[in-house]
Amino acid sequence: MPIEQAYRARWVFPPESEPISDATMIVVDGILTDITTQHVPTAKDLGSAAILPGLVNAHVHLEFSSLSAPIAPPLPFTDWIRSVIRSRQTEDSRESSLLAGIQECLQTETTAVGEIATSPLSTKQLDDCSLAGVVFHEVIGISEQAAREKGNQLTDLLTEYRPQRDQMNLGLSPHAPYSVHPDLLQKIVQLSRSEHCPLAMHLAENRAERELIGSCEGEFRSFLEEIELWPGDVWQEFRTINDYLRLLAQADSALIVHGNDFQSNEIEFLATQSQMSVVYCPRTHAYFQHSQHPLPHLLNHDINVALGTDGRSSNPDLDLWQDARHVRQTFPDLSPREVINLATTNGVRALKLPSDGLTLGEQARWSVISVDRQSSESDPWHLLFA
Numbered sequence: 001m002p003i004e005q006a007y008r009a010r011w012v013f014p015p016e017s018e019p020i021s022d023a024t025m026i027v028v029d030g031i032l033t034d035i036t037t038q039h040v041p042t043a044k045d046l047g048s049a050a051i052l053p054g055l056v057n058a059h060v061h062l063e064f065s066s067l068s069a070p071i072a073p074p075l076p077f078t079d080w081i082r083s084v085i086r087s088r089q090t091e092d093s094r095e096s097s098l099l100a101g102i103q104e105c106l107q108t109e110t111t112a113v114g115e116i117a118t119s120p121l122s123t124k125q126l127d128d129c130s131l132a133g134v135v136f137h138e139v140i141g142i143s144e145q146a147a148r149e150k151g152n153q154l155t156d157l158l159t160e161y162r163p164q165r166d167q168m169n170l171g172l173s174p175h176a177p178y179s180v181h182p183d184l185l186q187k188i189v190q191l192s193r194s195e196h197c198p199l200a201m202h203l204a205e206n207r208a209e210r211e212l213i214g215s216c217e218g219e220f221r222s223f224l225e226e227i228e229l230w231p232g233d234v235w236q237e238f239r240t241i242n243d244y245l246r247l248l249a250q251a252d253s254a255l256i257v258h259g260n261d262f263q264s265n266e267i268e269f270l271a272t273q274s275q276m277s278v279v280y281c282p283r284t285h286a287y288f289q290h291s292q293h294p295l296p297h298l299l300n301h302d303i304n305v306a307l308g309t310d311g312r313s314s315n316p317d318l319d320l321w322q323d324a325r326h327v328r329q330t331f332p333d334l335s336p337r338e339v340i341n342l343a344t345t346n347g348v349r350a351l352k353l354p355s356d357g358l359t360l361g362e363q364a365r366w367s368v369i370s371v372d373r374q375s376s377e378s379d380p381w382h383l384l385f386a
């Protein structure tokens with residue numbers, strides 16, 4: 001017997017058309033079969049709510065999910081990293097953190113994640129839940145020796161991190177320019193192409209990163225010297241962010257995480273690479289007090305931008321809808337529809353999910369957002385953020 005689910009809501013927002021009022025969505029065996037305004041007696045009434053394509057959190061570190069507040073201090077950035085390293089956990093506490101993070105994502109209507117995994121436990125936990133998405137195996141290794149060793153282990157590690165469930169895919173995450181040797185990065189890019197798996201890399205996060213790769217100076221150099229990992233000048237062929245972007249463009253697909261500090265020539269390059277996306281983490285960006293994110297410029301250049309919460313190490317929670325609201329407040333010139341796309345369909349494209357969630361005949365993934373019953377707002381897009 002096919003399993004039929006029907007939900008009625010004040011508004012349903014299919015991705016390719018205008019919102020439909022007082023509509024019922026019908027899902028049979030997980031496939032969206034109809035969105036109708038006719039009365040369906042068996043439908044569960046969600047009341048004053050909107051059904052959206054599923055929210056996609058394209059960048060999260062679930063291992064920090066048991067933190068009750070972001071790790072202080074946010075500045076300087078390397079002091080924050082020192083604190084993150086001190087807070088690293090045992091495998092037991094990691095397991096409960098991952099579980100807490102998954103629960104929080106589900107409770108806040110997130111349907112897919114781009115998880116940055118530092119342990120195969122992430123894969124195991126995500127295989128046991130209903131979230132879709134990508135488990136990105138995080139790779140760190142800045143010294144020549146670490147780069148060689150990690151490079152040799154990559155293929156085995158991919159097997160260890162590979163999810164079993166159809167809805168979850170495998171990816172690779174070279175951490176950042178200050179933590180991954182360029183030789184190792186090149187191996188990761190090759191593997192991404194041969195294994196057809198997406199990459200995610202923190203890039204153009206702040207000025208200090210540019211200073212490190214450009215002149216081997218600044219707070220990252222002091223930090224690496226202090227922890228006895230200064231590799232010498234390994235960035236001769238990677239002096240600019242564009243050098244990194246050109247290499248990452250050779251991957252199967254790539255998510256550039258943050259891009260807070262992008263300059264116009266980098267944005268222009270990204271605009272020529274449709275397999276590349278940028279993930280903007282709005283409340284994490286605000287936590288680090290960066291200057292305005294180049295989001296409008298990225299969108300003007302038709303670059304695919306998705307949203308991420310990042311981890312609870314830099315965000316008070318993993319509620320992606322609050323990040324979408326933050327975007328709406330920070331960039332009032334963006335239409336509500338554009339903001340919804342960032343949080344939904346753009347994330348689908350970035351993570352290469354098989355369906356956008358609310359298209360007829362495809363696997364359904366949806367999120368329910370309550371809308372203000374009292375509001376006099378008649379435009380459903382504005383009502384969402386009322």
Ligand SMILES: [Zn+2]
Nearest residue numbers: 061202310311
């Ligand atoms: Zn991150």
